[in-house]
Amino acid sequence: MLRFRLLSVPFASVLSPKAQITSSSLAIPKSRLRSQMESAYTTSSHPSKLLFRQLFEKESSTYTYLLADASHPDKPALKYSKGSSAVGRVAIVLCESARITVQGNELLSIYLLMEYMYMQLVDPVDKTIDRDLSLVKDLGLKLIYAINTHVHADHVTGTGLIKSKLPGVKSVISKASNAKADLLIEPGDKIQFGDLFLEVRATPGHTLGCITYVTGDGPNQPQPRMAFTGDALLVRGCGRTDFQGGSSEQLYKSIFTLPKDTFLYPAHDYKGFTVTTVGEEMLYNPRLTKDEETFKNIMANLNLSYPKMIDVAVPANMACGFQDTSSKMC
Numbered sequence: 104m105l106r107f108r109l110l111s112v113p114f115a116s117v118l119s120p121k122a123q124i125t126s127s128s129l130a131i132p133k134s135r136l137r138s139q140m141e142s143a144y145t146t147s148s149h150p151s152k153l154l155f156r157q158l159f160e161k162e163s164s165t166y167t168y169l170l171a172d173a174s175h176p177d178k179p180a181l182k183y184s185k186g187s188s189a190v191g192r193v194a195i196v197l198c199e200s201a202r203i204t205v206q207g208n209e210l211l212s213i214y215l216l217m218e219y220m221y222m223q224l225v226d227p228v229d230k231t232i233d234r235d236l237s238l239v240k241d242l243g244l245k246l247i248y249a250i251n252t253h254v255h256a257d258h259v260t261g262t263g264l265i266k267s268k269l270p271g272v273k274s275v276i277s278k279a280s281n282a283k284a285d286l287l288i289e290p291g292d293k294i295q296f297g298d299l300f301l302e303v304r305a306t307p308g309h310t311l312g313c314i315t316y317v318t319g320d321g322p323n324q325p326q327p328r329m330a331f332t333g334d335a336l337l338v339r340g341c342g343r344t345d346f347q348g349g350s351s352e353q354l355y356k357s358i359f360t361l362p363k364d365t366f367l368y369p370a371h372d373y374k375g376f377t378v379t380t381v382g383e384e385m386l387y388n389p390r391l392t393k394d395e396e397t398f399k400n401i402m403a404n405l406n407l408s409y410p411k412m413i414d415v416a417v418p419a420n421m422a423c424g425f426q427d428t429s430s431k432m433c
């Protein structure tokens with residue numbers, strides 16, 4: 104499996120848990136460790152090297168992703184572009200699962216795992232912050248951003264905790280989510296880390312302000328591209344649409360705007376899957392292989408119970424992406 108991934112994703116290799124533990128525990132200087140890890144992550148024929156980690160939090164079944172441009176380990180800044188013009192410089196991004204994070208020394212994570220991120224380093228999760236920040240430290244990275252794909256309902260984002268432990272880190276979420284954050288992003292924005300970047304795309308439907316982060320399209324960017332979709336599209340499933348401004352009509356349309364061959368990394372998985380593609384889901388996803396009317400009917404009759412933490416998680420996540428020292432919830 105590992106070999107397959109390395110060959111299929113030349114810029115974004117995924118190390119097995121065993122390989123991660125082994126690398127992190129080596130008693131060798133950080134610079135040498137980083138050099139060893141870089142060569143393990145990436146091909147040598149290309150100047151841009153994506154360092155990529157997929158991290159899991161088992162209580163809420165949430166993924167957080169960590170991304171970095173390993174070819175520029177000492178480059179201090181990432182650039183955040185509003186539309187086509189640069190408006191600021193940032194050093195790192197982390198996303199959350201629904202968390203993604205962009206980190207620095209060029210590390211981008213989506214607490215996408217987001218939600219991507221800790222879900223974040225895209226989508227970071229509060230319960231795994233110590234583990235995730237320990238990994239960031241082991242890799243010698245400086246975390247700049249904690250990026251979220253949306254306001255999660257099933258767990259509290261780790262963004263607030265990250266900001267309290269690393270005060271320089273900036274939180275990121277979509278403007279459409281109406282949440283607080285240091286950076287409120289919109290479709291078309293770009294988050295650059297080293298020579299790599301993420302594009303921001305609107306993928307509403309699970310919630311009002313859901314966004315997907317897609318790796319750049321251009322020279323020296325990872326191929327195939329990678330998308331951190333939060334809860335919009337799950338492997339053989341999709342996010343529910345029955346609260347927080349959800350809409351099955353919007354979700355159906357959103358998903359089909361994503362590039363077909365892009366690797367899709369979700370914020371959650373409840374069955375043991377880790378990655379898929381939009382094209383694969385169009386063939387095998389029991390909801391997305393249906394026409395729009397049938398999809399809407401399926402979504403209206405899921406009969407899922409409300410997430411256990413929704414009453415705590417939503418208010419906390421509306422504020423915790425923002426440094427709010429008066430909040431007791433974080």
Ligand SMILES: N[C@@H](CCC(=O)N[C@@H](CSS)C(=O)NCC(=O)O)C(=O)O
Nearest residue numbers: 256257334340341342343409410411412
């Ligand atoms: N049982 C969990 C919540 C499970 C759930 O509702 N997951 C969401 C994403 S997190 S809001 C979802 O969209 N699921 C889609 C599906 O088809 O399962 C809890 O109590 O926290």
